[in-house]
Amino acid sequence: MTILDKIVAKKKIEVAAAKAEISLAELEKYPLYDRTCYALNESVLHADRTGIIAEYKRASPSKGVINAVSSVQEVVKGYQDAGASAVSVLTDPDFFQGSLADLTSAREVLTIPLLRKEFVIDTYQIAEAKAYGADIILLIAACLTSEEIRDFSSYAKSLGLNVLLEVHNEEELNRSIFDTIDAIGVNNRNLKDFSVSLDHSYDLVNKIPDRFIKVSESGISDPVTIRELKQVGYQAFLIGENFMKTDDPMEAIQAFVKEL
Numbered sequence: 001m002t003i004l005d006k007i008v009a010k011k012k013i014e015v016a017a018a019k020a021e022i023s024l025a026e027l028e029k030y031p032l033y034d035r036t037c038y039a040l041n042e043s044v045l046h047a048d049r050t051g052i053i054a055e056y057k058r059a060s061p062s063k064g065v066i067n068a069v070s071s072v073q074e075v076v077k078g079y080q081d082a083g084a085s086a087v088s089v090l091t092d093p094d095f096f097q098g099s100l101a102d103l104t105s106a107r108e109v110l111t112i113p114l115l116r117k118e119f120v121i122d123t124y125q126i127a128e129a130k131a132y133g134a135d136i137i138l139l140i141a142a143c144l145t146s147e148e149i150r151d152f153s154s155y156a157k158s159l160g161l162n163v164l165l166e167v168h169n170e171e172e173l174n175r176s177i178f179d180t181i182d183a184i185g186v187n188n189r190n191l192k193d194f195s196v197s198l199d200h201s202y203d204l205v206n207k208i209p210d211r212f213i214k215v216s217e218s219g220i221s222d223p224v225t226i227r228e229l230k231q232v233g234y235q236a237f238l239i240g241e242n243f244m245k246t247d248d249p250m251e252a253i254q255a256f257v258k259e260l
């Protein structure tokens with residue numbers, strides 16, 4: 001069983017428990033559910049922003065605890081002030097020590113798009129994303145069928161959310177392209193064995209149609225890499241650990257941005 005299989009198995013139990021506790025009808029009455037989302041493409045293409053989607057990440061399956069002390073509001077506000085185009089907040093409790101409360105805390109201090117970084121396997125989680133403050137949902141091709149990607153992205157768009165599709169190889173890309181997707185991210189990390197290689201981004205960039213925002217995800221730790229990825233066609237860059245592993249993620253992103 002791969003780590004992704006374990007995460008998805010646990011997620012099914014978690015989603016069933018959430019549905020039993022709070023119905024969809026109740027979620028739809030949450031104050032944040034009734035709101036216009038910030039547009040990911042506008043923020044990424046905005047001249048004053050960097051293209052960085054900066055992630056709040058306490059822990060991960062590959063690294064264990066990364067940062068147990070920095071508060072979510074302090075960090076995401078620092079990311080925004082440094083010029084991030086969007087912020088990503090992990091909401092998985094078991095493998096990443098995240099929560100929906102983190103998402104709402106981030107929403108309270110942000111005026112840029114907010115991604116619910118989650119393993120979505122059910123439309124209920126998409127409604128949750130809206131109700132707890134996200135503007136963007138992630139659909140990971142490695143744990144979804146083509147039909148699920150079509151249906152989930154269509155439902156997300158009906159709620160006014162932005163959709164980021166994550167792929168790791170050409171097979172996943174070719175079976176996952178729908179007009180209800182806004183951005184396509186190439187994950188440089190293999191979610192089955194944790195190996196990281198930027199070659200995945202370089203290999204796939206020209207196979208992604210230009211109408212989608214192109215995002216390179218994971219394993220980015222050097223501003224020079226951003227310049228190189230921009231040259232081949234990427235507009236956005238998902239970075240977590242490089243900032244979160246420091247004592248001061250706000251200072252770390254500022255220093256990084258100065259070198260771009």
Ligand SMILES: O=C(O)c1ccccc1NCC(=O)[C@H](O)[C@H](O)COP(=O)(O)O
Nearest residue numbers: 060061062191217218219238239240241
């Ligand atoms: O980060 C992990 O160990 C991981 C393991 C299994 C599934 C997903 C995982 N990470 C999620 C992500 O995609 C990253 O948090 C994100 O792309 C940022 O990556 P990084 O800059 O390398 O922290």
